[in-house]
Amino acid sequence: MTAPVSTDAVPTTGQLRQALPLVSVRNLEVAYTGEPVLAGVDLDVRPGEMVALLGASGSGKSTLMRSLTGFAPITAGTARVAGYDVTNLRRGDLRKLRSDVGQVFQQFNLIPRLSVLTNVLTGALHEAGPINLTGGFGSRHRRQAMEYLDRVGIAHKAKDPARSLSGGQQQRVAIARALMQQPRVIFADEPVASLDPKLAGSVLELLREIAREDGIPVLVSLHVLPLALRHCDRIVGLRHGRVLVSAPAAQLDAQQLSVLYDEEGQPGDHH
Numbered sequence: 456m457t458a459p460v461s462t463d464a465v466p467t468t469g470q471l472r473q474a475l476p477l478v479s480v481r482n483l484e485v486a487y488t489g490e491p492v493l494a495g496v497d498l499d500v501r502p503g504e505m506v507a508l509l510g511a512s513g514s515g516k517s518t519l520m521r522s523l524t525g526f527a528p529i530t531a532g533t534a535r536v537a538g539y540d541v542t543n544l545r546r547g548d549l550r551k552l553r554s555d556v557g558q559v560f561q562q563f564n565l566i567p568r569l570s571v572l573t574n575v576l577t578g579a580l581h582e583a584g585p586i587n588l589t590g591g592f593g594s595r596h597r598r599q600a601m602e603y604l605d606r607v608g609i610a611h612k613a614k615d616p617a618r619s620l621s622g623g624q625q626q627r628v629a630i631a632r633a634l635m636q637q638p639r640v641i642f643a644d645e646p647v648a649s650l651d652p653k654l655a656g657s658v659l660e661l662l663r664e665i666a667r668e669d670g671i672p673v674l675v676s677l678h679v680l681p682l683a684l685r686h687c688d689r690i691v692g693l694r695h696g697r698v699l700v701s702a703p704a705a706q707l708d709a710q711q712l713s714v715l716y717d718e719e720g721q722p723g724d725h726h
């Protein structure tokens with residue numbers, strides 16, 4: 456993790472384009488059984504950027520993210536994530552790949568009865584090995600966890616049980632836990648679907664700040680078009696398992712993205 460940098464150092468579009476992608480997917484096909492649910496998918500996510508995955512329910516957003524961490528079967532194409540060839544992992548590399556990918560989920564996936572601090576510390580479990588959650592972390596890890604809690608704005612809640620926090624606060628804890636992994640990439644699957652619009656915007660801004668300031672690229676699946684347009688650098692739109700749109704958010708509007716939802720009848724999800 457690098458120290459926060461001033462806004463002067465925010466990468467320009469040109470620099471972003473040149474940076475080597477940390478997620479690079481070509482002609483990806485994924486099939487659980489029989490018919491592929493993803494086909495011909497290309498995707499790049501570069502350091503410093505936040506990329507939105509959009510698409511109607513069932514278009515394959517979760518499957519794409521899951522396949523990139525070895526949780527859904529890739530049947531053709533190539534995928535490199537954080538330096539690993541996901542389609543050809545060497546023995547032991549699956550665990551390493553997963554520890555290099557920070558994951559954020561819709562339901563936060565915290566341990567409700569444990570303190571906020573302990574939940575963040577679980578992000579370092581891959582380093583520490585099997586340990587006692589209540590007493591097994593050293594002062595270095597605790598200090599680091601407090602720094603991340605401060606970063607996400609809830610250090611004052613460190614001792615409270617996770618279940619006592621609001622949804623927005625719990626998602627911040629989950630982001631601090633992901634940072635604790637020292638991830639090279641963050642995948643966030645519908646991270647704001649359980650939050651009201653104002654909190655959703657602030658959580659997305661936090662993820663974008665992490666992408667820009669820490670250089671950890673974020674791939675985020677979203678249902679709400681204006682949130683994707685407002686908070687993400689690029690948009691990749693899936694329809695029936697294929698990429699239909701791939702462009703900088705600044706070049707798109709909600710009208711152009713409506714093709715992703717045609718015939719699928721989800722008007723409520725556009726707003």
Ligand SMILES: Nc1ncnc2c1ncn2[C@@H]1O[C@H](COP(=O)(O)OP(=O)(O)OP(=O)(O)O)[C@@H](O)[C@H]1O
Nearest residue numbers: 487488492510511512513514515516517518519676
């Ligand atoms: N474990 C599984 N086994 C078989 N089929 C699956 C499995 N998981 C998902 N699918 C199918 O894959 C397709 C894509 O589903 P996926 O959950 O990736 O879509 P999504 O875009 O993330 O949807 P949502 O927005 O509702 O979360 C769907 O047809 C779904 O039924």
